[in-house]
Amino acid sequence: MLNISHLSKSFNSLKAVDDISFEVDKGEIFGFLGPNGAGKTTTISMISGLLKPDSGKIIIDGLDQDTNIKKIKKLMGVVPQDMAFYEELTAKENLSFWGKLHGMGKKTLNERMAYLLTKTGLSGRENDPLKKYSGGMKRRINLIIGLIHQPKLLLLDEPTLGIDVQTKLNIYEIIQEASEKDSTVIYTTHNLKEAEELCHRIAIIDNGKILAIGTLEELIQIVGEKDIVLIQGNFKAEQASQIIIQFKEAETLSLKDENIVLSVEASKEIPVILEGFFKAGLPVNSISIKQPNLESVFLKLTGKELRE
Numbered sequence: 549m550l551n552i553s554h555l556s557k558s559f560n561s562l563k564a565v566d567d568i569s570f571e572v573d574k575g576e577i578f579g580f581l582g583p584n585g586a587g588k589t590t591t592i593s594m595i596s597g598l599l600k601p602d603s604g605k606i607i608i609d610g611l612d613q614d615t616n617i618k619k620i621k622k623l624m625g626v627v628p629q630d631m632a633f634y635e636e637l638t639a640k641e642n643l644s645f646w647g648k649l650h651g652m653g654k655k656t657l658n659e660r661m662a663y664l665l666t667k668t669g670l671s672g673r674e675n676d677p678l679k680k681y682s683g684g685m686k687r688r689i690n691l692i693i694g695l696i697h698q699p700k701l702l703l704l705d706e707p708t709l710g711i712d713v714q715t716k717l718n719i720y721e722i723i724q725e726a727s728e729k730d731s732t733v734i735y736t737t738h739n740l741k742e743a744e745e746l747c748h749r750i751a752i753i754d755n756g757k758i759l760a761i762g763t764l765e766e767l768i769q770i771v772g773e774k775d776i777v778l779i780q781g782n783f784k785a786e787q788a789s790q791i792i793i794q795f796k797e798a799e800t801l802s803l804k805d806e807n808i809v810l811s812v813e814a815s816k817e818i819p820v821i822l823e824g825f826f827k828a829g830l831p832v833n834s835i836s837i838k839q840p841n842l843e844s845v846f847l848k849l850t851g852k853e854l855r856e
């Protein structure tokens with residue numbers, strides 16, 4: 549459904565998107581996971597036709613985006629990170645406007661509108677102008693405007709930012725339903741849990757580059773079978789590193805003052821590593837051991853923690 553090859557975009561000397569390629573199948577929910585400034589929005593903007601790539605190709609439903617942008621816009625729904633609606637108009641008026649623009653008939657439009665408003669907890673407020681909505685309510689209406697016409701390709705740029713837990717779950721349901729009806733979904737997020745729970749496949753992006761693509765299981769294999777161990781204590785990064793270097797089996801995923809994360813077989817190696825800290829006179833205050841997850845994959849690939 550979507551085929552991206554060697555896509556790049558720079559802003560002056562900054563490579564916001566740096567030679568990325570990926571394919572997304574029909575009906576797939578494809579996660580684009582990366583920290584602030586990774587290049588997620590820039591990629592989405594190029595796919596939606598808002599921003600012209602410096603180089604690379606975008607094929608959507610068999611159509612080259614370069615020469616078929618009008619046709620492509622018809623089959624696409626875009627939910628931008630920044631709000632895109634008319635503040636002075638009501639929720640209903642906004643949804644009608646966008647629905648009609650996409651050629652929806654009155655009956656289908658009304659049914660779809662009622663469904664989406666209920667699902668996002670906005671029914672009862674549909675006749676208020678959007679300028680009277682709270683921040684979270686604005687995010688919800690921003691989302692359903694992009695979904696109203698049941699697009700074949702749905703581009704969602706951090707759609708659940710600032711939304712409460714219950715509404716988030718309803719939004720996941722809407723997205724899953726869209727996918728079951730064969731809509732293809734590109735879902736950008738910097739939330740690990742969201743990527744794990746919602747996405748069929750995930751691309752990890754940082755500094756404009758895709759570092760890995762796969763299902764959750766495939767990505768977790770990158771860190772292997774070993775445990776993820778976090779050691780905290782009163783030590784400098786350099787001191788901890790000098791101890792860890794003696795243990796060939798231990799791989800350092802992240803290293804900071806007072807805080808080191810290792811990929812290691814915990815039951816075997818932890819006692820000796822702790823002894824190393826003890827002998828060097830470096831106090832350890834706490835240890836936590838976890839199974840490999842998306843967080844550890846992210847750490848391993850980027851050397852960064854991804855926190856909300």
Ligand SMILES: Nc1ncnc2c1ncn2[C@@H]1O[C@H](COP(=O)(O)OP(=O)(O)OP(=O)(O)O)[C@@H](O)[C@H]1O
Nearest residue numbers: 559564582583584585586587588589590591629738
């Ligand atoms: N219009 C622009 N002009 C100059 N630089 C830009 C522009 N848009 C984005 N950038 C830069 O490109 C890089 C990628 O930005 P982008 O908005 O794609 O990141 P993102 O992954 O969406 O981040 P976030 O999670 O914060 O939304 C950043 O360093 C950003 O400063």
Ligand SMILES: [Mg+2]
Nearest residue numbers: 588589590629
């Ligand atoms: Mg963004």
